[in-house]
Amino acid sequence: MIIEDRGLLEDIVRELKSQNLKIVFTNGCFDIIHRGHVEYLNKAKKLGDILIVGINSDKSIKKIKGDKRPIIPLYSRAYVLDNLKAVDFVVPFDEETPIELIKIIKPDVHVKGGDYREEDLPEAEIVKSYGGEIKIIPLIEGFSTTKIIEWVLEKYK
Ligand SMILES: Nc1ncnc2c1ncn2[C@@H]1O[C@H](COP(=O)(O)OP(=O)(O)OP(=O)(O)O)[C@@H](O)[C@H]1O
Numbered sequence: 001m002i003i004e005d006r007g008l009l010e011d012i013v014r015e016l017k018s019q020n021l022k023i024v025f026t027n028g029c030f031d032i033i034h035r036g037h038v039e040y041l042n043k044a045k046k047l048g049d050i051l052i053v054g055i056n057s058d059k060s061i062k063k064i065k066g067d068k069r070p071i072i073p074l075y076s077r078a079y080v081l082d083n084l085k086a087v088d089f090v091v092p093f094d095e096e097t098p099i100e101l102i103k104i105i106k107p108d109v110h111v112k113g114g115d116y117r118e119e120d121l122p123e124a125e126i127v128k129s130y131g132g133e134i135k136i137i138p139l140i141e142g143f144s145t146t147k148i149i150e151w152v153l154e155k156y157k
């Protein structure tokens with residue numbers, strides 16, 4: 001399910017917590033979704049009962065990855081994520097970081113891939129402030145959206 005309304009997100013999170021379900025949260029741009037993303041999300045889901053994925057809006061990606069990105073518009077990126085077996089909820093966000101989403105969700109576990117260290121995460125402080133856990137999942141080497149773009153440019157130049 002793609003949740004665009006923050007009030008609905010609050011209601012769903014309240015219901016999930018009332019059922020004592022362990023919530024795992026991650027976030028990303030997920031532009032040109034690849035095997036590394038899918039393996040990463042499968043591993044993230046195994047850390048709890050529910051996996052909520054924050055996905056950067058097109059506006060947000062332009063702020064953090066530059067004007068040429070994303071390649072794939074938000075709704076298509078969110079649709080693919082939402083149809084992965086590991087993913088329960090997808091939440092678009094316009095901000096530059098997932099901090100505001102984490103304030104609402106207060107996930108039991110916040111997950112990022114091995115291209116980050118905990119100390120790199122501006123959201124680490126808010127996660128730890130309520131006793132949440134941060135997990136870094138090792139990268140599946142060789143897969144990134146940037147690499148895919150480079151492969152295509154090389155083949156079609
Ligand atoms: N190969 C991979 N293995 C495991 N996790 C990954 C991999 N690639 C990305 N991730 C994780 O997936 C999430 C989304 O990352 P993102 O969309 O930036 O992927 P990316 O392929 O690194 O993109 P880009 O090349 O544009 O940086 C992040 O938490 C990131 O750590």
Ligand SMILES: O=P(O)(O)O[C@@H]1O[C@H]([C@H](O)CO)[C@@H](O)[C@H](O)[C@@H]1O
Pocket residue numbers: 027028029030056064095096097098112120121122123
């Ligand atoms: O797909 P990316 O580039 O891994 O996703 C970014 O992750 C950032 C990370 O959580 C450190 O804060 C986040 O701030 C940014 O908004 C993207 O989601």
